[in-house]
Amino acid sequence: MKIAVIGTGYVGLVTGTCLAETGNDVICVDINIQKIEKMQQGELPIYEPGLELLFHRNILQKRIQFTTDLSAAVHHAEIIFMALPTPPGADGAADLSYILGAAKDIALLITGYKVIVNKSTVPVGTADKVKAVFESITTVDVDVISNPEFLREGVAVEDFMKPDRVVIGTTSERAKKIMSALYAPYVRQGNPVIFMDERSAELTKYAANSFLATKITFMNEIANLCELVGADVDAIRRGIGTDERIGKRFLFPGIGYGGSCFPKDVQALVKSADEHAYNFEILKSVITINEKQKVILADKLLNFYKNDISGKHFALWGLSFKPETDDIREAPALYLIETLLKKGASISVFDPEGQENVRAIFNDRISYAENQYAVLEGADALLIATEWSLFRNPDFEKMEDLLKEKVIFDGRNLFELEKMAELGYYYNSIGRKL
Numbered sequence: 001m002k003i004a005v006i007g008t009g010y011v012g013l014v015t016g017t018c019l020a021e022t023g024n025d026v027i028c029v030d031i032n033i034q035k036i037e038k039m040q041q042g043e044l045p046i047y048e049p050g051l052e053l054l055f056h057r058n059i060l061q062k063r064i065q066f067t068t069d070l071s072a073a074v075h076h077a078e079i080i081f082m083a084l085p086t087p088p089g090a091d092g093a094a095d096l097s098y099i100l101g102a103a104k105d106i107a108l109l110i111t112g113y114k115v116i117v118n119k120s121t122v123p124v125g126t127a128d129k130v131k132a133v134f135e136s137i138t139t140v141d142v143d144v145i146s147n148p149e150f151l152r153e154g155v156a157v158e159d160f161m162k163p164d165r166v167v168i169g170t171t172s173e174r175a176k177k178i179m180s181a182l183y184a185p186y187v188r189q190g191n192p193v194i195f196m197d198e199r200s201a202e203l204t205k206y207a208a209n210s211f212l213a214t215k216i217t218f219m220n221e222i223a224n225l226c227e228l229v230g231a232d233v234d235a236i237r238r239g240i241g242t243d244e245r246i247g248k249r250f251l252f253p254g255i256g257y258g259g260s261c262f263p264k265d266v267q268a269l270v271k272s273a274d275e276h277a278y279n280f281e282i283l284k285s286v287i288t289i290n291e292k293q294k295v296i297l298a299d300k301l302l303n304f305y306k307n308d309i310s311g312k313h314f315a316l317w318g319l320s321f322k323p324e325t326d327d328i329r330e331a332p333a334l335y336l337i338e339t340l341l342k343k344g345a346s347i348s349v350f351d352p353e354g355q356e357n358v359r360a361i362f363n364d365r366i367s368y369a370e371n372q373y374a375v376l377e378g379a380d381a382l383l384i385a386t387e388w389s390l391f392r393n394p395d396f397e398k399m400e401d402l403l404k405e406k407v408i409f410d411g412r413n414l415f416e417l418e419k420m421a422e423l424g425y426y427y428n429s430i431g432r433k434l
């Protein structure tokens with residue numbers, strides 16, 4: 001099929017590349033000329049495991065092209081995906097100006113039927129607003145549909161190629177037929193393509209992310225309670241996760257959820273509920289609890305050092321909001337660093353991918369190490385904020401020589417309690433015994 005993808009950010013590029021992979025003829029459009037030129041030269045502007053291979057293969061086989069020429073892309077395509085940013089505006093609601101602007105540009109160009117697919121996470125009612133833009137400009141028949149993405153950073157290619165489900169919001173039989181054919185290669189194992197109306201599809205995306213954020217937050221609260229009553233959250237996680245109604249995934253407690261999606265989407269859903277005079281209390285609590293959880297390691301440290309950490313030096317492993325990404329947006333590590341600096345401590349950090357992004361924020365207020373061992377030199381304690389694989393099985397003897405004290409505060413529960421006790425470490429993790 002002939003496809004245009006407007007917007008070559010994270011979602012647009014993964015979508016465009018994965019659609020090309022099954023034989024579609026894809027043109028990706030962006031207003032950023034430098035970015036387009038780089039991609040034309042085969043340079044992938046984002047880091048995402050597995051994407052590079054597909055990107056190069058499809059460029060080579062001429063199934064994907066990059067351009068700033070919206071008109072060429074619109075005339076080429078029967079399906080036009082919009083994968084545009086929806087940043088939170090000053091009032092917390094999603095800013096739709098990019099989407100509505102693109103809709104206007106497309107409306108001015110089209111001469112025949114198209115399916116206009118919105119991939120961005122947008123408030124309920126956006127498809128109707130986009131439709132209204134088309135109706136105000138052209139009489140050409142279009143179907144404006146909602147097709148939210150459920151891609152996780154780090155495994156986005158796998159999530160696109162083998163989705164748990166595809167959600168499509170449209171009541172148009174013509175659009176349903178086209179989208180079923182487009183997604184058929186991705187759901188061959190029997191996973192469903194779920195059709196619904198546009199508004200329900202838009203809300204499904206917020207409901208999914210908010211539910212997952214709530215699930216994590218619930219486990220964080222259970223973990224906090226475990227510490228007070230002397231129970232072990234790992235045991236409880238296994239004990240409840242084996243109940244199929246609860247499920248094993250997304251039950252890992254930690255130092256709060258971060259990233260570019262959960263915090264933004266939970267906020268937006270609360271805001272949208274407020275606008276309809278509905279008080280979404282559970283999500284308001286989720287936001288408050290997560291704010292506290294992001295600095296829980298700092299609280300633990302302050303407790304350990306009797307509220308005085310000035311002059312102490314800490315090593316921090318992990319900066320990105322989760323492993324396998326350099327993304328530090330809303331990363332708990334940032335809040336932790338800020339809190340410790342305010343209390344007069346000094347910090348050295350190490351992260352395999354996120355370090356340069358953090359340098360742009362903290363500059364020389366903290367120091368940056370070359371590897372996970374160098375960062376430990378002279379530190380009073382090690383703090384762990386992200387569960388990168390290379391932190392899971394470290395050389396504890398080497399660590400002992402570098403650290404001033406054998407003290408670890410682990411926000412991701414990387415090590416076995418028995419092992420740490422054997423090695424003689426003071427090991428404080430989340431929801432487990434000391």
Ligand code: UGA
Binds near residue numbers: 150154209253256
């Ligand atoms: C999330 C969703 O999982 C995707 O389905 C969705 O498409 C995406 O947002 C989006 O809206 O674009 P992502 O933000 O990449 O994906 O990251 P996740 O893997 O979901 O992790 C989110 C946060 O939850 C991380 O900070 C992670 O550390 C935390 N988390 C996750 C936990 O604390 N415990 C868990 O058990 C799982």
